Amino acid sequence: MGRPGDRELKLPARKREYDEDDVRVRPGRSSRPRTRTRPKHEDAVGALVITVDRGRYGCVREDSDSEDEIVTAMRARELGRKSVVVGDRVALVGDVSGTPGALARIVRIAERTSVLRRTADDDDTTPEGRLERVVVANADQLVIVSALADPPPRTGFIDRCLVAAYDADVEPLLCLTKADLAGPAPVLDYYAELDLPYVLVEPDSDLSELREHLADRISVLVGHSGVGKSTLVNRLVPDALRAVGVVSAVGKGRHTSTSAVALRLPRVKKKGDPGWIIDTPGIRSFGLAHVSAESLLHGFPDLVEGTVDCPPNCGHTAADVDCTLDAWVATGKADARRLASYRRLLSSRAGELDVRDQPE
Numbered sequence: 001m002g003r004p005g006d007r008e009l010k011l012p013a014r015k016r017e018y019d020e021d022d023v024r025v026r027p028g029r030s031s032r033p034r035t036r037t038r039p040k041h042e043d044a045v046g047a048l049v050i051t052v053d054r055g056r057y058g059c060v061r062e063d064s065d066s067e068d069e070i071v072t073a074m075r076a077r078e079l080g081r082k083s084v085v086v087g088d089r090v091a092l093v094g095d096v097s098g099t100p101g102a103l104a105r106i107v108r109i110a111e112r113t114s115v116l117r118r119t120a121d122d123d124d125t126t127p128e129g130r131l132e133r134v135v136v137a138n139a140d141q142l143v144i145v146s147a148l149a150d151p152p153p154r155t156g157f158i159d160r161c162l163v164a165a166y167d168a169d170v171e172p173l174l175c176l177t178k179a180d181l182a183g184p185a186p187v188l189d190y191y192a193e194l195d196l197p198y199v200l201v202e203p204d205s206d207l208s209e210l211r212e213h214l215a216d217r218i219s220v221l222v223g224h225s226g227v228g229k230s231t232l233v234n235r236l237v238p239d240a241l242r243a244v245g246v247v248s249a250v251g252k253g254r255h256t257s258t259s260a261v262a263l264r265l266p267r268v269k270k271k272g273d274p275g276w277i278i279d280t281p282g283i284r285s286f287g288l289a290h291v292s293a294e295s296l297l298h299g300f301p302d303l304v305e306g307t308v309d310c311p312p313n314c315g316h317t318a319a320d321v322d323c324t325l326d327a328w329v330a331t332g333k334a335d336a337r338r339l340a341s342y343r344r345l346l347s348s349r350a351g352e353l354d355v356r357d358q359p360e
């Protein structure tokens with residue numbers, strides 16, 4: 001079994017906190033009693049959060065030898081209102097044994113290397129529901145799963161995911177499924193300017209190329225209903241159902257309220273860490289309200305050059321009459337569908353609230 005994922009799971013080294021033992025105190029100068037201040041929870045163990053379900057967090061210890069030993073934890077009061085999401089690296093105290101009924105406490109959350117926010121459309125009837133909440137932390141890669149047919153590829157969706165990936169500093173990977181039904185040329189042609197890595201998947205196809213992309217890192221899978229994402233997850237992690245079964249037992253009920261779940265990829269080669277995938281059932285796409293018009297452009301490198309002569313602070317929308325993007329496209333420098341997609345994303349952000357605008 002070994003210890004796959006160990007490398008990924010390492011928490012950043014804890015900063016040494018100085019206490020009075022580090023200072024030579026000249027005796028006799030003060031009558032003030034010395035208090036020993038020690039770093040809190042020195043004995044805490046590092047873990048990766050793999051499920052979140054109604055206030056209960058399924059964690060895998062970084063020192064775990066077992067593939068499926070899940071420690072259930074709750075937040076310690078000292079965390080305040082900080083959210084804990086799938087992918088978070090946390091410090092656990094209390095009963096970290098993982099035996100049934102045991103409950104640990106999360107006392108620290110490591111600084112996140114990346115965050116992905118869900119689209120704020122789950123509940124747009126309340127200001128709270130319109131907030132873009134962080135759903136996944138510390139992902140290294142976003143795997144955008146799109147079918148080549150049945151359902152047809154939706155480049156608008158892929159574009160949105162690309163922008164989210166570039167904004168979060170997460171590497172995108174295009175995973176084109178149902179390659180047995182249609183060829184990838186139209187999609188690849190649309191992204192010709194982007195140098196976008198991709199893999200093709202069809203039933204019984206060899207997944208080793210995809211596994212190589214997934215090795216040694218944490219990848220988030222996102223895709224529309226029907227594109228074959230569940231099929232793919234079950235092929236990548238043949239015992240995913242069992243893993244999720246364990247999780248529901250932990251959550252004591254339905255698993256459907258969980259918005260993301262991390263699954264350890266099986267070890268297929270002797271060497272190296274096969275990595276983790278985070279499946280995101282129920283997450284339709286990622287929120288972009290916090291992304292500026294200029295940053296949105298990072299998902300459209302083929303349009304960037306077309307904006308250099310725009311007036312200062314140009315919003316690049318169709319309503320910005322002096323925007324030079326229209327001319328850029330009209331003269332054939334970029335695909336009109338790309339500009340249309342960029343502008344759809346620009347306008348889709350209107351009405352979404354940036355979670356960071358909200359008082360904590």
Ligand SMILES: Nc1nc2c(ncn2[C@@H]2O[C@H](COP(=O)(O)OP(=O)(O)OP(=O)(O)O)[C@@H](O)[C@H]2O)c(=O)[nH]1
Nearest residue numbers: 177178179201202203224225226227228229230231
């Ligand atoms: N032809 C073909 N069909 C596939 C392929 N992958 C999956 N399917 C079929 O596509 C349908 C949808 O697959 P799912 O894996 O359920 O799709 P999903 O993306 O998980 O969709 P939801 O479960 O609705 O989220 C199923 O009938 C699969 O058998 C493929 O590579 N080629």
Ligand SMILES: [Zn+2]
Nearest residue numbers: 310314316323
């Ligand atoms: Zn412009």
